[in-house]
Amino acid sequence: MSIIKTKNLTFEYIRRDEEGNVEGITTAVDDVTLNVRAGEFIAILGHNGSGKSTLAKHINAILHPTEGTVWVDGRDTSDESQVWEIRQTAGMVFQNPDNQIIGQVVEEDVGFGPENMGVPTQEIWERVAESLRAVGMYQYRKSSPNKLSGGQKQRVSIAGVLAMHPKCIILDEPTAMLDPNGRREVIRAVRGLNDVEKITVVLITHYMEETIHADRIFVMESGRVAMEGTPKEIFSQVERLKELRLDVPQVTLLAHELKGRGLRLPDGILTTQELVEAMKRNGYL
Amino acid sequence: MSIILDHINYIYGEDTTTPVHALKDICLQIQDGEFVGIIGHTGSGKSTLMQHLNGLVRATGGHIYYNGEDIYDRDYDMKKLRSKVGLVFQYPEHQLFEIDVFSDVCFGPKNLGLDRKETELRAYDALRKVGLPNELFYQSPFELSGGQKRRVAIAGVLAMKPEVLILDEPTAGLDPKGRDEILQQVKKLQTETGMTILLVSHSMEDVAEYVDRIIVMNDGSVLLEGAPRDVFSHYEELEAVGLAAPQVTYILNEFRKNGLDVDTSAITIGEAAQEIARALHR
Structure with missing residues (x-):
């Protein structure tokens, strides 16, 4: 079953100078057609400016396609009336944990999402507990997020998304600001969600090591999908990856x-x- | 000529109920022209230590000697120190603000009170040193790629002609090629101009490849110090404090366990491949 599907997805934005005159048009995502099945672990690689993040932001309707269509769990993202459903289906985790945590106490922060969805109080607490357990942060539920390490904060961010019971989580360079230990913790938590909870994962990263357990890798270049395949297929092509400013x-x-x-x-x-x-x-x- | 840290202690929030002892009795010497890597997990005190070196943060105990002079002396010229010890913060591209790249790099030397000609010469020189192509000089810095922006920010510090360059995680968030490019430029700066470089990094592979010496920070103290291969041979200790050795170290140890007579001290891919080939008599 398909959970994320794009057909000829193109996203353009207009560049303007200081006075607001049009300088040109940049095509950040260029005619991307892809299909992610429910329960898959997808990694997206690509150099800075290759269009990875722009693509990812289409999956939970932060951005809307200039041309083409994106469906999340069968819903068209350009349909305004479906936006909330789509964002509950596909949750997003960003690079900097400090920008995503708002609560004074870990469990309050994790409860923020379901609370806004109007989930009954008793169920909020259940969801908070189960989400924190899933990322191995339950023992810190009463702590202040300020006292946590980067990896722990990032796992709290993931729990915050989990508490909304998404079918799919998109992580945009979740480990870029973390030390090796923090990186390991976060990747382990993400793999657990995929293996145990069968949540579809889309992981954007610059660390090649983090993608070796993915089911499939997409490599982006100039807004297009330049390579697609299993980690083994992708990383067999050492020279090609170097051309794309990547590594193995x-x-x-x-x-x-x-x-x-x-x-x-x-x-x-x-x-x-x-x-x-x-x-x-x-x-x- | 060197930087000497003599029993540096830094405690913040001393007058509160929860004082934090961020640096504990640090004694270090950094030689002229050295390339030093500083590693440690988040919160280990790396960045705080770096901010002491150009006087941004003042130690609560101990002395720092820059070229033999105590920077905490009352008549010490702190402003001059800051132009000699250049600090590039994390995500330095957030500090770009001018309308074009060239003006942005001119900002530092202009504020040193240099005349226009010298300012522009320095800006030009700095941009060349970081390898930014000429055609980008008069573009808005905000239209550049992540790696290019970061190079502009580094050029802004280089234009002050520092003797010491401190880089706090200069490659965070860059793609692999961008990481290599920045580090190669930095290495070139060290070899060609003899600049002292201090590199704070989370990437053991990067540190292994480029630096002469590693300082490992843990919980506000120096845990280990030495040449990369010596430091990484203590990989079990590193793991205990949330760090790791480069992956090749683990591979070589695994090979050794499986009976191949390899020296496990190689820390880069090239060295490791050579060592394995040697052990296999190829």
Whole structure:
């Protein structure tokens, strides 16, 4: 079943100079047609300015297409009357946790969404508790968000979206401002939501390592989907990714280097485990 | 010529019920022309420490000597220190404000009281040093890409001709190519002009690749200090404080466990590939 579908999605905006005269038109998303099935884990890669975030903002109706159509769970995002339904279906988490947390106490912050949806009080508390448990932050429910680390704050932001019971979560570089530990915590929480709760995940990131467990990766370039495939398929193309200003995970790069030195290794190795096994199979270890 | 930190302590909110001991008895020496990486988890005191180096934050105890002079001396010229020790904050592109790139970079030297010719020469030189193409000089800084904006912001600091350049997470939010470009430019600055560079980073891979020495901060103290390969050989200690070694370190250790006689101290992909090839006699 399809949860996010775009057909010939194009988004243009008009650039203006200081006096408001039109300078030109930028096409940020250019004729994108894609289909995300319910329960999938999708990663979107692409260099700065490739159109990733603009695409993502169409999924919960922050932006509306200039041309083409976006459907979220069967609802057309350009239909004004459906906007609230769409935003409840597809929740968004942004880069900076400090811009998204408003409550004085963690559980209050997480309850903000369902409260605004008019959920009965008893159920709000249930949702808050279950959302905080899902991201491993239940023991901090009475804390002040100010006292949390970046990774913890970001997990509270995710819980805030979860409490609205979305079918889909879009995360726009959720780990860009975090240290390695915080990054690990957030990615683990997101993978848990996808595995256990079967929530569809769309993860935008610049860290290649975070995408190796995705079901599919889309690589954006100049507003178009330049590559699409499983992590293995995508990361087998080391040179192509470099052309697109991207990278591959360190293990993949090491395997690629070793191949260049004449070792017999398969393409698209993504984890240390896989590399060790491939080395054993071919008698190097 | 160097920066010496002598038993630096910094406590804030001392007169409140919840004082925070943000820096605890830090003793460090930073040599001229060194490229030093500072790592530590969020809240470990990295940024606070950096803000001490150009006098933005004043220690509550201890002394800082810049080229032999105590910067807390009453007649020490703090303004001069700030032009010698350039600090590039996190997300520095948020501080761009002029109508075009060139004027933005001129802002710093102009405020140093330099004449127009010298100001413009410096701005031009700084923009070239960060590798920004000429055709962008008279564009609005807001129309540039993330990586370009960040380079303009760094140029703004370079135009002050600092002797020491402090970069607080200069690559956060940039795509992989953008990260490499910025760090390569910075490395070039160090090798070509002999500038001292201090790089605060969350990316162990970046630090491993570029710096001469690493300082690991934890809970307001210096936990480890040394050459990258020495520091990363303590990867278990690093993990205990929320950090990690570069991924290749783990791969090499895994290979070693599986019986390949490799030296596990390599910290970059190139070194690791070479070391594995050597161990396999290829």
